[in-house]
Amino acid sequence: MLKPAIPDNESQRLNALEEANILYSPTEEEFDNITQLASFICKTPISLISLVGEHEQWFKSKYGTDMCTSERDISFCSHAILEPEQLMEIEDTRLDVRFVDNPFVLAKTEPIIYYAGMPLKNHNNMVLGTLCVIDTKPNKLSQEQKNALKSLAKQVEILLELKRKNDYLENIKKQLNEHNAMLKDFAGVVSHDMKMPLANMIITADILKAKFGSKLGEEGLDYLQNLKQAGLRLSGYINGILDHYESDNIAASKNEEFDVNQLLEEIIDLLNITEDCVINLPEDNTIISSNRAALEQIFLNLLGNSLKYNDKPKIIIDIEFSQNPDFYYFSIQDNGIGIPKEKEDDIFKLFTTVAKSDRAGNKGNGIGLSTVKRLVGNLGGNLKVNSEVGEGTRFTFSIKRKA
Structure with missing residues (x-):
């Protein structure tokens, strides 16, 4: 041998x-x-x-x-x-x-x-x-x-x-999950730690204005106002990050029965709309069984964007609802500034903004639509956008019905 x-x-x-x-x-x-x-x-x-x-x-x-x-x-x-x-x-x-x-x-x-x-x-x-x-x-x-x-x-x-x-892909996935978990924890800790100092800064600006406004003069008051606005923008940014990373927990909430129109009316009240605005709700009051907390977060972001990114004297928003045995379908159509076709895919990326500023002159943080897409995906649905620059934007999304 x-x-x-x-x-x-x-x-x-x-x-x-x-x-x-x-x-x-x-x-x-x-x-x-x-x-x-x-x-x-x-x-x-x-x-x-x-x-x-x-x-x-x-x-x-x-x-x-x-x-x-x-x-x-x-x-x-x-x-x-x-x-x-x-x-x-x-x-x-x-x-x-x-x-x-x-x-x-x-x-x-x-x-x-x-x-x-x-x-x-x-x-x-x-x-x-x-x-x-x-x-x-x-x-x-x-x-x-x-x-x-x-x-x-x-x-x-x-x-x-x-x-x-x-x-190899499983190993990469494991590493990404670990990094995402670390990033999520880091974002949560930093955001929570920053909220209190920011709140103090905003309150302090109001106190200074109330006590010493007459002595500061117009220029000093402008500085205080800029300080407060910067604090509010940063606070909104932090809240957006927290909402984004909490979206998984929100999507895991239990289903409950509720009236779609009643939910929308409550959200509209939360938005505290002061502009000349008409929001048309679905014709029929429909009771559905779904994740109420997640839908509330989705509509807050989408309706908020329809209000902010609108250059028309009168804001018009149409909300539609339909269903079949497998899915609930929602759409929000506005008459806002619209989104360029080549940018429609980018708007759902985290920290990506398309418009230079909103109706009030503030720049967005690029978190809201990313959070919406994440929530819709976690609820077993799809999110689509169809827009025309200068004419308006239509967001449609589905939510999978659970047996």
Whole structure:
């Protein structure tokens, strides 16, 4: 018996095998289907997907045997991987100097008399192991069977590559989730810690104006007003961040029954509208069962934007509602400044703003629509926008109905 040689690129090959993250992994139906098919096509009782490690070979999938591993020095696959592009076929192992006294060949029960193995390579052309078929008597594959075995080996390589990529993406997803959790915690702590000093700053500006307004003069009062407005804008920004990161918790709230029009009327009252404005509610009062808190947050943001980003003397907002057995549908149409077509996708990105300023001359923070999209997605729906610059904007969104 001849021991198999060690490939010249053995260290790189072993690194590739480790990076594949496949050794000693659980059985998978996709791989088992291939070994079963290989055995059927080649008409052999045994088929294996063998991965050749540093000291042993391990079978990712096996058909027709209970054996899970064997020593590398006596494995047939360790010889097969030395010729990465070739199918190694041994018609009678008893006649091959490499295997004549191999323990598997001399076994009294189910000896390995026939072997055919096609090397398996990764995306960098490193050989990881083989797809092989085994018989207990002399055998010989037809050319069609050889071609089929090579094709099945390619399918194993594809599965290995898909698994590698999936593992990589899962790792990236895990890291992103960890980073997002850290960012969420950081944003929450910073925002909460800043709210009180900001409130004190705003209150102090009002106190200074009340006590010393007559002594400060017009310029001093302007400074105080600018200070207060800056504090209010920053406070709104912080509240937006908190709302954004709390949206997941809001979306997890329990469903409750409520009247759509009553909800909208309460939201309109909260907005404290002072402009010349007409808001047309849905014609019918409809009772729905949904996440009331989430819908309230969605409408506060969308109606707030329709009010702020409007340059018409009279603001007109039309709200529509419909439903089917699977979804609730809402739409909000305004006659505001509109959104350029090329910017419609950007408005849902966090911290992205399109308009330079709103109706009052203030610049937005780019948080509200991102929060709306997040809430709608968490509620199993979709959010769309259709807008015409100078004419107005229509937001439509759906909410999945729960049984």
